[in-house]
Amino acid sequence: MQLMQPDLSTLQADFRATVLADTNADGAEPKPPEALLAAVNANGIPPERRLAIHRNHFATTLVDSLGGVFEATRALLGPEFFDAFAKRYVRAHPPSAPGLFEYGGAFPDALANTPGLADHGYVIDVARLEWAMHESFHAPAAPALQPTRLTALPADQIGDAILKAHPTVRLIQATFPVHALWRGALDNAVDGAMLQGEPAHLILSRPNLDVELEPLAPAAYSFVSELFAGQSIGTAASAGATTGEFDLGETLGPALRRLSLPT
Amino acid sequence: MTLSQHPAPTGPIPAKAGIGLRAPHFEQIVEERPDIPWLEFHPENYLGGGAPYLYLERIRQDYPMSMHGVGLSLGSVGGLDKDHLARLAELAGHIAPGLISEHLSFARVGADYLNDLLPQPYTEEALAQVVSNVQQAQDAFKRPILVENASAYITFAASTMPEHVFMAKVCRQAGCKALLDVNNVYVNARNHDFDASAFIAETPAEIIGEIHLAGHAVNLFDDGQEIRIDDHGSHVDAAVWTLFEQAIVHAGRVPALIEWDTRIPALEVLQDEAARAETIMSAHSDAADAA
Secondary structure: OOOOOOOHHHHHHHHHHHHHOOOOOOOOOOOOOHHHHHHEOOOOOOHHHHHHHHHHHHHHHHHHHHHHHOHHHHHHHOHHHHHHHHHHHHHHOOOOOOOHHHOOOOHHHHHHOOHHHOOOHHHHHHHHHHHHHHHHHHOOOOOOOOHHHHHOOOHHHHOOOEOEEOOOOEEEEEOOOHHHHHHHHHOOOOOHHHHHOOOEEEEEEOOOOOOEEEEOOHHHHHHHHHHHOOOEHHHHHHHHHHHOOOOHHHHHHHHHHHEEOOO | OOOOOOOOOOOOOOOOEEEEOOHHHHHHHHHHOOOOOOEEEOHHHHOOOOHHHHHHHHHOOOOOEEEEOOOOOOOOOOOOOHHHHHHHHHHHHHHOOOEEEEEOOEEEEOOEEEEEEEOOOOOHHHHHHHHHHHHHHHHHHOOOOEEEOOOOOOOEOOOOOOHHHHHHHHHHHHOOEEEEEHHHHHHHHHHHOOOHHHHHHHOOHHHEEEEEEEOOEEEEOOOOOEEEEOOOOOOOOHHHHHHHHHHHHHHOOOOEEEEOOOOOOOHHHHHHHHHHHHHHHHHHHHHHHHO
16 A cells, blocks of 8 residues: 655655754664655665765764854864764754855854853854854955045044944954964964964954955054944044053054945 | 956856865866866855955856756755755856756755755655645746756555656646656666656656766675765766767756766866757757758
């Protein structure tokens, strides 16, 4: 007797359940829904095996994608640990859009929420840096602020000007010297001394095709954080001066290409 | 390196052998402008508007471009993802590709994308859904698209027609064309024991608007059972070249494309594969011209 065939909606829902089901605690593959097994022709290969091709494809392609975005994080954690962690992650957090470049934003938080990694805060810092670099790389291009737009303002109005961050700008504040750790991880040259370095304040931007990463002094970081949060140049400069030694002219000049005027 | 902008329209896709555009070849294509008749891009990689998009915008000024989606999920129940479709339509508006194509498969279930080209049963129910989805896409793009036969490791007991009949019905009912992937035909024929040559012969010639070529892998399960995996990671198989020749004789000269997605080789390797396709196409179109 032939079993009743599931409708398309049930079939696709069962496919989803099969692909996203976690591997069993004993390492065995989870059993797909009976209705789906009955819907698939065997023809020499059991339906479970045929479905496993798609389970594997989903996991390996997404784990590879995360491994590409979080290359230094993967090196720090070790490829084996990273891939096993990522494999669980991709099933718990499937993509919500088809563009893989948008996938992985919640990955650093997932690492941070893993109890075993509580003593590895530097890895989380590096993961956040890598995601910020990835976002900057894919952020839309936009013209940078022309310095003359600002210098054309009457001197007494510059302080009131409100600027916004270029779309490719990301700010990173980290407990660990994340720039050195990231570079070191990619060059397989991380040493314990790096963990003792100063906290990092970085600004990322992509003037054209390549993401650039630059350290900022804490005062300059306060200034640009306030600016990008929507404060005027004058208010942001006060925040910078409160944080430490701060020179508006020196800070604003190099920052200009990372700014654009509000439209 | 700096990318300059000088506007020029991307022309119609010529009936020649093109190449799939992949990130490792961006710089070489921009700097050397190699002789390639047309390029195909996967829109999902360029939706952010970032560095990849800047390359695409530059490259489109020198080459006719075809937009080949992998994530629209034409088989999904309940219609297409409207947000994604709107983003694709916006990208198509900027790039103005000569052709737009997608797969006869599904990837999205509800809010989740399964990052795959998943198989569907060839039933009247699935046909009605795909036709409606293709029409939704064509309304957004304001033009007909091409739908590609997918590789599949699964067939369904519920299917009431073979894939090429399903594809022909989709084309007739939705007013689209077929993108005949001869590697997929061959992979499926080997995996599911049917005659690849008959699949091509029985596909109505007038619906075939483009042909895809790619390599595939031969994998073995633990018990030695063979399965062919469509990984686009090697040279086109000899048997697939033979099917390509049959398809060209059958459909006439249409745009053909070399796809290579895993273990991506030097651009020259892809150009050599395209040249081989071109030789086969020329042999038959010259013969047709002489007749």
